[in-house]
Amino acid sequence: MGELSRAPGDGGATAAAARWAAERWAAVLRAGGETAATVANGPWTPLAMAKSSLTWRSAIYLGVSMAFGLGCFIGLTVGLTLSFGLLIIWVGLPMLALMMVAWRCAAILERQFVRAAFGVRIPSPYRPLPAGGNPLRKLKGMASDPATWKDLLYLALLFPVTLVEFVVSVAVWSATGMLLAMPVIVAVDGGAEVGLGFVSYWAGTPVAALPLTACGVVALVLAMYATRVMAIGHSAWARLMLGPSIAQAENLELRKRTEHLRASRARGVDAAEFERRRIERDLHDGAQQRLLSVAMDIGRARAKLDDDPEGARALIEQAHSGTKEAIAELRDLARGIYPAILTDRGLDPALSGLAARAPVPVEVEVDLPERPPAAVESIAYFIVAESLANIAKYARATRASVRVAREDRWVVVEVTDNGVGGAVARPDGGLAGLADRAATIDGMLLVDSPPGGPTIVRADLPCTW
Numbered sequence: 001m002g003e004l005s006r007a008p009g010d011g012g013a014t015a016a017a018a019r020w021a022a023e024r025w026a027a028v029l030r031a032g033g034e035t036a037a038t039v040a041n042g043p044w045t046p047l048a049m050a051k052s053s054l055t056w057r058s059a060i061y062l063g064v065s066m067a068f069g070l071g072c073f074i075g076l077t078v079g080l081t082l083s084f085g086l087l088i089i090w091v092g093l094p095m096l097a098l099m100m101v102a103w104r105c106a107a108i109l110e111r112q113f114v115r116a117a118f119g120v121r122i123p124s125p126y127r128p129l130p131a132g133g134n135p136l137r138k139l140k141g142m143a144s145d146p147a148t149w150k151d152l153l154y155l156a157l158l159f160p161v162t163l164v165e166f167v168v169s170v171a172v173w174s175a176t177g178m179l180l181a182m183p184v185i186v187a188v189d190g191g192a193e194v195g196l197g198f199v200s201y202w203a204g205t206p207v208a209a210l211p212l213t214a215c216g217v218v219a220l221v222l223a224m225y226a227t228r229v230m231a232i233g234h235s236a237w238a239r240l241m242l243g244p245s246i247a248q249a250e251n252l253e254l255r256k257r258t259e260h261l262r263a264s265r266a267r268g269v270d271a272a273e274f275e276r277r278r279i280e281r282d283l284h285d286g287a288q289q290r291l292l293s294v295a296m297d298i299g300r301a302r303a304k305l306d307d308d309p310e311g312a313r314a315l316i317e318q319a320h321s322g323t324k325e326a327i328a329e330l331r332d333l334a335r336g337i338y339p340a341i342l343t344d345r346g347l348d349p350a351l352s353g354l355a356a357r358a359p360v361p362v363e364v365e366v367d368l369p370e371r372p373p374a375a376v377e378s379i380a381y382f383i384v385a386e387s388l389a390n391i392a393k394y395a396r397a398t399r400a401s402v403r404v405a406r407e408d409r410w411v412v413v414e415v416t417d418n419g420v421g422g423a424v425a426r427p428d429g430g431l432a433g434l435a436d437r438a439a440t441i442d443g444m445l446l447v448d449s450p451p452g453g454p455t456i457v458r459a460d461l462p463c464t465w
C-alpha cells in the first residue's frame with residue numbers, strides 16, 4: 001500500500017527515523033561481532049535498567065557462572081595433571097589431545113553463555129582445520145592455533161574471576177532483598193535489628209521498617225549498576241580472550257565487506273539486466289509498433305495519392321498523430337532511463353517536476369550543500385519517482401513529502417505519505433527494485449509501513465563529497 005509516511009516533523013516519521021538509526025547502528029555492531037542490544041550500549045537510567053532483560057540476564061550469569069568456572073578449573077587441573085604425569089608412558093598424549101578438544105568445546109559453550117547473558121556475540125577465532133579425515137592433522141592444527149591456548153588461559157582464570165563476581169553479586173543482591181523485604185520480616189518475626197554500617201536500626205513494626213525499604217530501593221539501584229559494570233568488564237574480557245585477534249578481526253571484517261560488495265554487485269547486475277529488458281520490451285511493444293503503423297499509413301497514403309487525395313490526406317493525418325504519439329513514448333522512455341532535467345539542473349528541480357505531476361500534494365525539501373555524484377543523483381531520483389508512483393497506485397493518501405538531505409557522508413532520501421500503509425518489499429517488486437538500485441552503490445533502503453499508515457521509504461546512499 002502507501003509507500004511513504006507523514007511529514008518529517010510528525011511523530012510517526014520521527015519514530016521510524018529512530019528505528020532506522022537503530023537498524024543502521026545494529027548493522028555496524030553486527031559487523032563488529034556484536035548484537036544490537038548489549039550491556040555496553042544498553043540503558044543506564046535506573047527505570048530503564050529495571051525494565052531491560054539485559055540487567056536480569058547479567059545478574060543471573062554473574063550469580064551462577066561460578067559453577068561453570070569451578071567445573072572448568074577442576075577438570076583442567078585434574079585432566080592436565082594426569083596427562084602430563086602419564087606422558088612418560090605415552091598414555092598421557094591421547095589424554096592431552098582429548099583435553100584440548102574438551103576445553104575448546106567448553107570455550108565454545110562459554111561464548112554462547114556470554115551471548116545469552118550480555119548480548120555480545122563473539123566471532124569464532126579458530127583457524128580452519130586441515131581438510132580430510134586424518135584426526136592427527138586436525139589435532140596438530142588445533143595445537144598450532146593460538147586461539148586454543150587463549151581458550152585454556154581464559155578457562156583457567158574463569159573460576160577466580162567468577163568467584164569475585166559471585167561474592168559481589170551475592171552481597172549486593174542479598175542486602176537489597178533483605179532491605180526490601182524488611183516489613184515482611186518484621187511482621188513475621190515481631191521485630192528485627194538491622195546493622196546498617198556503623199548504625200543499628202530496630203524495627204518493631206512493619207511501619208517502622210518502611211525506611212529500610214526505602215534504603216532497599218537505593219540498594220537496588222546500586223545493585224543494578226554494580227551488575228552492569230561487572231557485566232561490561234566480563235564481556236570485554238571474554239571478547240578479548242575468546243574472540244579473534246586484531247588481525248583476525250580485520251580479515252573477518254574485510255571478508256564480510258567483500259561478500260557484501262559481491263552481493264551488491266550481483267544485485268546491481270540483475271537490476272541493470274532487468275532495466276535493459278524493460279527498455280527492450282517498451283520499445284518493442286510501444287514506439288516500434290507505432291512507428292511501424294506510421295510507415296504503413298504513409299505507404300497506403302502514397303498509393304492513394306493520385307486516385308483518392310482525400311483518403312490519402314486522412315492517412316497522412318493518422319500517420320502524423322501516430323508519429324507524435326511515438327515521440328511522446330520515446331520521450332517518456334528516455335525520461336525513465338535518465339531525465340535530462342536531472343543532468344542539466346540537478347536533483348531539486350527534477351524532484352519538483354516529479355512532485356508537480358503527482359496526483360496528491362507533495363512537499364519537496366532538498367538540502368544539499370553541493371551536487372552529489374551522478375550515480376547518487378540518479379538513484380535518489382528513481383527512488384522518489386517509484387515511491388510517488390506507488391502512492392498514486394496504492395496508498396490512497398491525501399498528501400506526501402519528499403526530503404533529501406546530507407547526514408555525514410550519506411545522502412538521505414525520505415519519502416512519506418499519510419496513506420493506508422501495508423507496503424512490503426516483495427521479490428521482483430518495485431520496492432525490491434529500489435533496494436537493488438541502492439545496493440549498487442552500497443546503500444541501504446528501509447520501508448516502514450504499518451497497517452493503517454503512515455508509510456516511510458528511506459534510503460541512505462553513501463556519497464564522497
